[in-house]
Structures are given as C-alpha cells and as structure tokens.
Amino acid sequence: MKRLQKLMRALRFDDPPASYELLETEHGEPGFFTGWRDTREDAGEQDGPIEPGIDAVRARYMTECSGDINPDLILRAFKIGPTTRALAVFINGIADSDAINDFILRPAMRSDGLPDGCDDPLRYVSEQLFSMQEATLTKSRREAKRAVLEGQTAVYIDGCAGAVILDTRKYPSRSVGTPQNEVVILGPHEAFTENIRTNASLLRRIIRTDDFVIEFRASGGKNNNRIAIAYRSGVANPSLVGEVKKRFASVDTLMVLSVGTLEQLTESHPFAPLPQSLSTERPDRVAAQIMQGRVAVLLEGSPLVNVMPATLFTLMSSGEDAYLRQPVGTIIRIVRYIGAFLSIIMPAYFLALAMHHPGMLSAEVLSTVIASRNMVFLPLGVEMLFLLIVFQLVREAGLSVPGAMGQSIGIIGGLILGQAAVAANIVSKVVLIIVALTGLGNFTIPDYSTQIAAAYYRIFLLLFAWLGGLLGLFCAFVLTLAYLATLKSYGVPFLTPMSPKTYSKGPWLVRGRVNGSKRPGDAMNTEEAV
Amino acid sequence: MNLREGRIGRQEAASMAWIACVIPAIFTVSTRVTYENGNASYAATAFSALLALLLFWFVTAAMRARGCDTLSGLYRLAFGGFGAAVAAALTACLLAASAAVPMARMLLILGRYVFVNASEGRIALYFLIAASVLAISGLETVARTARLLVFWVFLSFLLTVVIAMPAFESYRLYPLLGGSAERLVWQSVNGTVRFLPALIALSICGRGVQGVRNVWRGGLLAAALSVLLASGVQFCLGLCYGYQTLSDMHAPIYRMTMAVRTGSAYLRTDKLLLFFWVVGAMLTAAFLCYSAGLLYAKSTRMRDARPACAVFSVLAVVLALLGEVGQITSEHVAELFFTYAWAFLAAPPALAAGIALLKKERRV
Numbered sequence A: 001m002k003r004l005q006k007l008m009r010a011l012r013f014d015d016p017p018a019s020y021e022l023l024e025t026e027h028g029e030p031g032f033f034t035g036w037r038d039t040r041e042d043a044g045e046q047d048g049p050i051e052p053g054i055d056a057v058r059a060r061y062m063t064e065c066s067g068d069i070n071p072d073l074i075l076r077a078f079k080i081g082p083t084t085r086a087l088a089v090f091i092n093g094i095a096d097s098d099a100i101n102d103f104i105l106r107p108a109m110r111s112d113g114l115p116d117g118c119d120d121p122l123r124y125v126s127e128q129l130f131s132m133q134e135a136t137l138t139k140s141r142r143e144a145k146r147a148v149l150e151g152q153t154a155v156y157i158d159g160c161a162g163a164v165i166l167d168t169r170k171y172p173s174r175s176v177g178t179p180q181n182e183v184v185i186l187g188p189h190e191a192f193t194e195n196i197r198t199n200a201s202l203l204r205r206i207i208r209t210d211d212f213v214i215e216f217r218a219s220g221g222k223n224n225n226r227i228a229i230a231y232r233s234g235v236a237n238p239s240l241v242g243e244v245k246k247r248f249a250s251v252d253t254l255m256v257l258s259v260g261t262l263e264q265l266t267e268s269h270p271f272a273p274l275p276q277s278l279s280t281e282r283p284d285r286v287a288a289q290i291m292q293g294r295v296a297v298l299l300e301g302s303p304l305v306n307v308m309p310a311t312l313f314t315l316m317s318s319g320e321d322a323y324l325r326q327p328v329g330t331i332i333r334i335v336r337y338i339g340a341f342l343s344i345i346m347p348a349y350f351l352a353l354a355m356h357h358p359g360m361l362s363a364e365v366l367s368t369v370i371a372s373r374n375m376v377f378l379p380l381g382v383e384m385l386f387l388l389i390v391f392q393l394v395r396e397a398g399l400s401v402p403g404a405m406g407q408s409i410g411i412i413g414g415l416i417l418g419q420a421a422v423a424a425n426i427v428s429k430v431v432l433i434i435v436a437l438t439g440l441g442n443f444t445i446p447d448y449s450t451q452i453a454a455a456y457y458r459i460f461l462l463l464f465a466w467l468g469g470l471l472g473l474f475c476a477f478v479l480t481l482a483y484l485a486t487l488k489s490y491g492v493p494f495l496t497p498m499s500p501k502t503y504s505k506g507p508w509l510v511r512g513r514v515n516g517s518k519r520p521g522d523a524m525n526t527e528e529a530v
Numbered sequence B: 001m002n003l004r005e006g007r008i009g010r011q012e013a014a015s016m017a018w019i020a021c022v023i024p025a026i027f028t029v030s031t032r033v034t035y036e037n038g039n040a041s042y043a044a045t046a047f048s049a050l051l052a053l054l055l056f057w058f059v060t061a062a063m064r065a066r067g068c069d070t071l072s073g074l075y076r077l078a079f080g081g082f083g084a085a086v087a088a089a090l091t092a093c094l095l096a097a098s099a100a101v102p103m104a105r106m107l108l109i110l111g112r113y114v115f116v117n118a119s120e121g122r123i124a125l126y127f128l129i130a131a132s133v134l135a136i137s138g139l140e141t142v143a144r145t146a147r148l149l150v151f152w153v154f155l156s157f158l159l160t161v162v163i164a165m166p167a168f169e170s171y172r173l174y175p176l177l178g179g180s181a182e183r184l185v186w187q188s189v190n191g192t193v194r195f196l197p198a199l200i201a202l203s204i205c206g207r208g209v210q211g212v213r214n215v216w217r218g219g220l221l222a223a224a225l226s227v228l229l230a231s232g233v234q235f236c237l238g239l240c241y242g243y244q245t246l247s248d249m250h251a252p253i254y255r256m257t258m259a260v261r262t263g264s265a266y267l268r269t270d271k272l273l274l275f276f277w278v279v280g281a282m283l284t285a286a287f288l289c290y291s292a293g294l295l296y297a298k299s300t301r302m303r304d305a306r307p308a309c310a311v312f313s314v315l316a317v318v319l320a321l322l323g324e325v326g327q328i329t330s331e332h333v334a335e336l337f338f339t340y341a342w343a344f345l346a347a348p349p350a351l352a353a354g355i356a357l358l359k360k361e362r363r364v
Helices: A002-011 A018-027 A054-064 A097-110 A121-129 A141-150 A196-206 A238-249 A259-266 A283-291 A326-356 A363-372 A380-400 A403-423 A429-442 A448-486 B010-026 B041-066 B071-114 B120-137 B139-167 B181-194 B196-204 B212-240 B243-248 B252-257 B265-299 B306-325 B327-363
Strands: A073-080 A084-091 A135-138 A153-157 A163-166 A212-218 A226-232 A278-280 A295-299 A305-308
Touching (some): A054 A141, A054 A153, A073 A097, A073 A121, A084 A141, A097 A121, A121 A153, A135 A141, A196 A212, A196 A226, A212 A238, A259 A295, A278 A283, A283 A305, A363 A429, A380 A429, A380 A448, A448 B139, A448 B265, B010 B071, B010 B196, B010 B212, B010 B265, B041 B071, B041 B212, B071 B265, B071 B327, B120 B265, B139 B252, B139 B265, B181 B196, B196 B327, B212 B243, B252 B265, B265 B306
Antiparallel strands (some): A135 A163, A212 A226, A295 A305
8 A cells, every 4th residue: 555655656746755845945944943853762761750769760770771781880879978878870981980089979978968957959969069060950860861871970869859960971082183184284283083072162262252052962863972063143044053953853863973974864965976064174164164154063973073054165175275375275276176177077078089079189199099099908988987997996995904005005006007007908008197187186176075976977977978979978067067056955056156156255266365254155144244 | 846946046047048049049940041131140130139028028017017927827817727728838839849949950060060970869869868857957957057057158159259260251241231121120020039939938937037027137138148149150150151151051150160270270179169059059958848848837737847848858859850850841841930930939928918918907
C-alpha cells in the first residue's frame, strides 16, 4: 500500500514534493521555531522528579548508567556538617577533580551543617557553601543526569527532591594551535580546537560587541553532543537565524561527530558536489563572517566551524585576503579564479580541440600534439581520463600518508610515475602537462570541499567534450552554470553577489576597500541598513 | 504549486530578454526574406523593435490598469476560462516555434561548417538536453544563467564585428533604406516576430519578475539594448556583403568571422564565437519554452509547470529538426513563418489588452 502511495505521489504532478516546499519557504519567513528536539526523549527515556532520598538516587544511577561495571561513574557520599547526608555524582575524567575536592567536598565536610529551620537546603548550599562559579538548581531527573554525562557534578541532599548542578567540566583538550589547512603569511596563526568553550572564547576575543550571541544546544545526535549557534543578534537576519535553528533542531541521528555530518543533515541540496556552508578552522574568518551577518555553528569535538550561508565567492575567498593591500589582494584573487577556471575547463577544452576541432589549433601546436602522441596506444580521451584519475589517486594517497612521507608520495606519483608513463608510451607529454597544470590550478581553490567538487565538474565537462567537442563542452558548461545558479544556501542564491547582482563589498573578484565596508553587504539582508 | 517562478531582479530579467531578442534578430528565420529589400535590414530591425515595444507597452499598460501581474491573468480576464486556455495554447505553441528558429539556424551552421559528418539529430540532442533541463529548472535558473553569460554573448558579437572591420565597404549599403519604402514597412512589421516572443515571454513571467513595472522596465531595457546591437550587426553585415550575397547565405554573421585574414590566427576564433551564439540560442530556447510551459500551466490551472516545459522543449527541438530534414520545404515554411507569425503572436495579447481595457471603461 505504501509503495502504491509512493508511486502515485511520484506520478502526480499536482502534489509537489516536500523538499520543494522547503525551498519555497526559504524565500519568505521560515516557520515558527517551536523548540529543540529532545533526542533522549525519542529514545524512550522518561523524565520525572528527583527522588528525595539519596539511596534511591544512587540505585537509579547504578541501574541506568551501569554503575557496577562502569568505574568512571563516581557516586561520592558525604555529609554536610555532622548529620546531613549528601551524594555527589560525576564522571571521572571529564569532571575537574580538584574543583570537586576543593570547592564542593571540603567546604561541605568542614561546615557546621545546615542552619536550623533551613527551608531550602539546596539553595542554601549553592549560595553559601559551594564556591563554584556556575551552580543551578533542578528538579528534573533527566536534566541532572544529562549534566553529569557532560562532566558537571550533581549534588543531591537527603530529603530534598532536587539537585544542585555545579559546573566542573574539564575535558582533556589540546591548546590553541596553528591552522593546518588554512595557512597564511600575514594573518593570525591560531586555529580552533576540539573544545567548544575554547572556540567560543576565541570568537568572543575578536567580536567584543553586546549583540554577539552564542546559543548552546543539543546537536540532535544520540551521543548528546553539543553545538553552539553564534550570530549577531539584531544584525543577522532573524529569518536566517530562525532557518538555521529550525534545520539544526530537526537533526535526529545516531551520532554527530563532525560539522561535516551536521552540514549534510541540514543542507537543501545534499547531492550537490559543492558545499553549502563554509567550513573553516580560522577564528578570524568566522568572526569576519559573523560580523557580515552570517551564522556560525560550532560543535563539541570539532576543530572546524561551519558558517552559513555560503556562496561560491565565500568559498573562493582565503583567510589572507583581508590582510593584503587592495591591489595585491585583487590580483591574487584574479589569479585564483583563473587557476580554478583553467583547472576545471582545460582538459575538456584541449580534448575537444584535439579530437573534434583540430583546425582551431595552429599547425605548430597540432604537429607537437601529434608528435607527442606518436606510439601512445591509449585513445586521447581515455588517456586524459586515466591521468586525471591518477592525479586524484596521488593526491588522496599523499593526504592519507602522514607528514613527510605524504610529500614523498606526491613526488613519486607526480614525477617518477609521470616520467615512467611517458617513457612507456602510456601517456603523451602534452597531456601530462595539461593534467599537471590542471592539478596546479586546482590547488589555487582555497576550500578543500570545493577542490573535490571541481574534480567532479572537470570529469563531467571532459565526458561531454569527448562526446560532442566544443558543442558538448559548451552544453555541459551551461548546465553546470545553471546548476550553480539553482543552488541556494539557506535561501541565499549560491552565485550572489554576481547573479543575482547585489550591492557588495564582500568577497568578489575585485576586493573592496577596507574602509569602504562599514556595513554588511545586502546579500545577507541584515537588520542594519546598507 | 511547482511553477518554478521564484523571484528574479530587473538585471536578470533584462539579461534574459536581451539574449532572447538579440539571437533571433541576428540569426533570422530566412535570409532571403530578410535581405530581399536591399541592405536596409538594419533599419527594419530598429523599426521592428519599436513596433514590438509599442505592443508590449500596450499589453503591460493593460495589465497594470487591470491589476494582472501575468499575461495568463490578462487572458483570463479578457477571454474567460476556455478562451484563455485557447489563446494560451496558441501563444505557447508560437513561443515554442519561435524557440525553434534560432536552434534551427544553429543546427544548420553546425551541420554545414563544424560537424560536417554528423547528423542533425545528434547535434540537436545537445540542444534538447540544455534547453529542456534549463526550462524545467525554472525561471530563476534561466535568468541567473543568462545574467552570467550576457556579457560573453555581447562580447562574441562585438569581436565578430571588430574582426570583420577590414572587409567593410560603405558602397555596399546603397540603396540606404532599401528599394522600396512599402517593402521596408512590411519588413519592419514582419520583423516584429524577432522581438515579440521575448517580450511576451517576459510578460508571462510577471510574478517572477516581481510586478508589471519590472516587466515593462526589463523589457524596455532589453529591447533598447538589443536593437542597438542587432541593428549594428545588420549594418555591419551590410557593409561586409552586398544584399544579393547575403540573401544566398545561411549564416552571414558566421561567414563574416571568416571574411578577413584567412589563414591567420583570427580564423580560429570563428568556431569559438559560434559556440557562444549556440549558448545564446540554448538560453533563448530555454526561456521561451519555460514561458510557454508556464503560460499553459497557469491557463489550464495545472499546479506543476515542469511537464509542460518539457513538452514545449521537445516540440521546439523537433520543429528545429524538421527545418533541417527537408531543406526545400523548410525554407518555404520559414518564409511563411516570417511573414505571418507576427500576426498570430501579437493578436491574442493585443486583443486581450484591448478587451480588458474596454471592460474596465464599461465598469467605470
């Protein structure tokens, strides 16, 4: 029955698919944001009030968190003063043991106990006994347990149907290091780490405005990871912020380990080769985008931050662009775009000319190509395709192998293998040069995901050029452009500010003057007037 | 609703309409008819654009006066449900036929000068893929792609003129306004078929263009800029070849790229320029087929325009292919199309506008 309904839905043109409706809503206001999905609730966990007796609490933790075989879970019983029994629950390793010893256990054990006639012991201990910077009271069983699993400490007092949550989180993490993939010469040399709090503080250090908001939420994975949504309240378009929240709220998956997973779960075009959000490890880039009215999403455990919406020109901009002088920055950008364009189109264009339109080549070039291909047994199209695949192979091998060995693989693959292939008459020198230039051009694309996407388009154009010469190439090129023109990132057309044309001093072919960008570009439709 | 209208700006609308005006204006449906009145085709092109703009103004004024944001709304208002469907079907078919014209010329050029051994069917396949995918993708896609490529299409025509400059001779222009004034008038009237489809298509996409005001401004901008280029190119063609030679050519502008410096590096740009025009023809076809599909879908109250767009794209390519299969018949059909199609294209919108305005007066 369901299959029949699916078939009927596919055949019925009057009933548009839901995905299309989503795109339609991007033009206007997104639906009302009704709250974050509680993933554990979906898993069947029941919430309820905290038991008043600490024995019952202990028994529950022992059952639910497998306390008998789980030595990380610490259920530390102690007394506040001489008589009041209490229980501190935390996870060893992610909770700061020094803080627990010094600011929870020691003050509690050395105190005189609760004063006579104390109505609210939990409030008393949180306000007068525990000298922790962050303490909250809760009566929810689920909230307390989730806090414990995050590294906080829950303190239960016998006879009280509640708990004090004390922030004792201290995750093992590396210190702020230098960027590995987005190296610049002139800009700052610090990168995000796996610690979401450190990352948030790196952003706060750059954006010191009262409108800068970082909202912490559950990621939607069953692993209870946290995300943070950072934006400038009152500057970022509320529709955009609402759309981002709505999409991230709808995430419901087994695990969220990286921003890449989140990106795939929230983008409008999951099958598009190009990414629809910018992933970067540089705080200065993220801060610049947030100042422009974009929204950033940080994830616990991920050294990359996603910025949305992203356009092609955002993906093609580099961290160093802002630090270069205007003329130099513009020239470097133009070189980058030429490199990217050539890397995508050059193999297909050469193939089209050599196979279908040799008359367009001069006699000298043509004779060089013919001489170069003498004794090469592979057809030109196969040869080109083969070399492009080998190039990807060498690149992937170089990336997977660590450090200096990866560089060696690149040298072996690029030089020795290429030389050997020419000597063995498998490939011709001209084609090898074309593919080498293609590879070089590909590396001018700053974003890694965009580099990979360029490879897809290169192969697509190559196949069309192989089949139909320049007609095939131009046809495929128009289709590629049309596809890019169709893409949208959180409602913003992917080719903004070029098509549709908008006022912009943001990332575009010619870099704008630094003192000319006092306000965000109008593509983001920010609250600040342009 | 899945009408794929989206929202586009005035620049995108003007770019799209500009390409859809320029390509048919330069790659005319029949060179014999176009140049039968001497080398005055540049003047006829300008007058044709003026006449087309006049009708366009009348239609958009009626749309604005009666609060219709699209041509389908105007049809429904003027003709009622069934009449609107009939008028829409006629206009849509003529738009598809107009989309076929530049494609047929490109098929002819490609078949004769580039892919000599390939069958027209195989060449047409690429047009079918591009036109149908773009048309189905919708207005936003077509318009944004046009906005990206408009400069390059313009540059390709400009380069052609620059390359051919050494071959220009002013004596070839005489007689300056053709042999007879009457013929010039009729040629101008017939020639509106080159500009009308794009302008009518723009008025069909009124909602996507965000209002009749933007439709009018976009159309005006497109027609004004396209007539500058198209008339200029026709003028240059007149400088390069005598009208009798032009009448016998199938693709004068393509020949013009090869008019000078044979054997030099310039010779090799001809095919490259040709493929930019091919892209222009693909975009023109996509825009007209999408508009045809949208008009049909709206008039028949279909909620999805994509099937209609696909059908009109196939129809346009089939019509373009038919023109290439039987050369003698196709020339005759092309001449008939050039002579009479303007009337069938102009009549439904003009009638609808007139009736709509009259209805308003009666109410007042």
